[in-house]
Amino acid sequence: MSWGSCTPRVEVDTPGAVGEVTTGRGRGGGGPGGKVGGMSETAPLVEVSGLTKRYGDTLAVDSVDLLVQPGEVYGFLGPNGAGKTTTLRILTGLIAPTSGTVRVLGGSPGQARVLARTGSMIESPAFYPYLSGLDNLRLLAEYADVPRARIQKVLELVDLTDRAQDRFSTYSLGMKQRLGVAAALLKDPELVILDEPTNGLDPAGMRDMRRLIRELGSDGRTVLLSSHLLGEVQQLCDRVGIINEGRMIAEHHVEELRGQQELVIRAAPSESARSVLRGVLGDVVHLYDDTLRIKVDPSRAAEVNRVLVEAGIAVSELRSTERALEDVFFELTTTDSEEKADDR
Ligand SMILES: Nc1ncnc2c1ncn2[C@@H]1O[C@H](COP(=O)(O)OP(=O)(O)OP(=O)(O)O)[C@@H](O)[C@H]1O
Numbered sequence: 233m234s235w236g237s238c239t240p241r242v243e244v245d246t247p248g249a250v251g252e253v254t255t256g257r258g259r260g261g262g263g264p265g266g267k268v269g270g271m272s273e274t275a276p277l278v279e280v281s282g283l284t285k286r287y288g289d290t291l292a293v294d295s296v297d298l299l300v301q302p303g304e305v306y307g308f309l310g311p312n313g314a315g316k317t318t319t320l321r322i323l324t325g326l327i328a329p330t331s332g333t334v335r336v337l338g339g340s341p342g343q344a345r346v347l348a349r350t351g352s353m354i355e356s357p358a359f360y361p362y363l364s365g366l367d368n369l370r371l372l373a374e375y376a377d378v379p380r381a382r383i384q385k386v387l388e389l390v391d392l393t394d395r396a397q398d399r400f401s402t403y404s405l406g407m408k409q410r411l412g413v414a415a416a417l418l419k420d421p422e423l424v425i426l427d428e429p430t431n432g433l434d435p436a437g438m439r440d441m442r443r444l445i446r447e448l449g450s451d452g453r454t455v456l457l458s459s460h461l462l463g464e465v466q467q468l469c470d471r472v473g474i475i476n477e478g479r480m481i482a483e484h485h486v487e488e489l490r491g492q493q494e495l496v497i498r499a500a501p502s503e504s505a506r507s508v509l510r511g512v513l514g515d516v517v518h519l520y521d522d523t524l525r526i527k528v529d530p531s532r533a534a535e536v537n538r539v540l541v542e543a544g545i546a547v548s549e550l551r552s553t554e555r556a557l558e559d560v561f562f563e564l565t566t567t568d569s570e571e572k573a574d575d576r
Contacts, residue, residue, distance in 0.1 A: 283332035294478035307469030316458035351421035357412030361401035406437025
């Protein structure tokens with residue numbers, strides 16, 4: 233867990249790693265009259281270019297580019313081990329990248345003036361178990377020079393006021409996570425970075441956390457969160473970056489991803505149908521089990537039907553569908569989608 237500048241217990245595997253990771257290229261960084269480091273109001277809050285992190289032979293993050301714009305809720309989506317936490321740890325100054333350019337709020341990650349405007353929860357919250365939630369927050373507030381009145385405010389925000397006097401060790405996982413978010417919000421940050429905030433929570437805990445994140449987003453704050461849950465990102469985020477094996481494989485508005493329509497066809501023999509349609513439409517045609525999925529405008533349904541019928545193929549079903557983010561992710565992270573057809 234990281235609180236940016238207000239934690240006494242940050243996890244740093246490269247001491248002094250912060251601050252020296254930018255080249256000063258910064259699209260939003262150089263001009264006068266901005267918020268932090270001369271950053272203008274409309275400049276991206278997070279700018280990452282060619283970010284790479286290597287651990288020995290493991291390439292945890294591989295040439296990642298990422299822009300997070302002010303006021304958006306950005307979802308960083310990927311399976312376990314994709315490189316999400318490593319990227320977020322770099323953005324919060326906990327570790328240094330091997331190479332690449334990183335600017336956060338117009339400055340370098342980990343710079344005091346950047347940390348003062350960033351709240352983060354990376355991995356599991358780490359609090360003193362024998363202290364109450366309130367006392368844990370008091371310690372952090374003192375460390376970060378935050379007025380005590382703010383503590384009550386953040387406890388209300390995360391709906392923990394009633395349990396604030398109880399020991400941290402008695403909290404449920406959901407409450408622990410919410411206290412983590414409360415700590416991240418202590419400094420009233422412009423940018424909130426949350427690593428898998430619903431991880432390990434039961435359905436009620438997930439619901440509460442999502443509600444909280446929505447509130448943060450609608451409050452004008454910029455939120456960057458990671459998740460391996462497609463539905464979650466779909467519900468919460470404006471834009472999503474999809475990362476797999478360290479590489480960013482797509483970055484889209486959620487609506488763009490979800491909104492892409494396709495035709496779903498059942499036809500026999502299905503292999504022949506795929507060959508015929510690929511001959512006409514190219515590699516937008518995919519066969520999963522015995523179902524063909526074609527990424528074309530649904531208005532081409534009649535044409536597709538005619539092509540198949542003229543080739544002597546019997547069409548038993550032809551409909552258009554909006555792709556779920558899950559389908560998009562599956563496709564993007566599958567090198568040969570037909571080989572993996574059995575998984576569907
Ligand atoms: N300190 C480290 N030393 C060696 N390898 C590491 C270290 N931290 C991460 N890795 C490796 O880097 C890769 C990316 O890990 P990372 O934790 O960033 O993935 P993730 O997308 O956050 O996964 P998860 O959802 O499981 O947390 C993995 O192969 C991981 O084993």
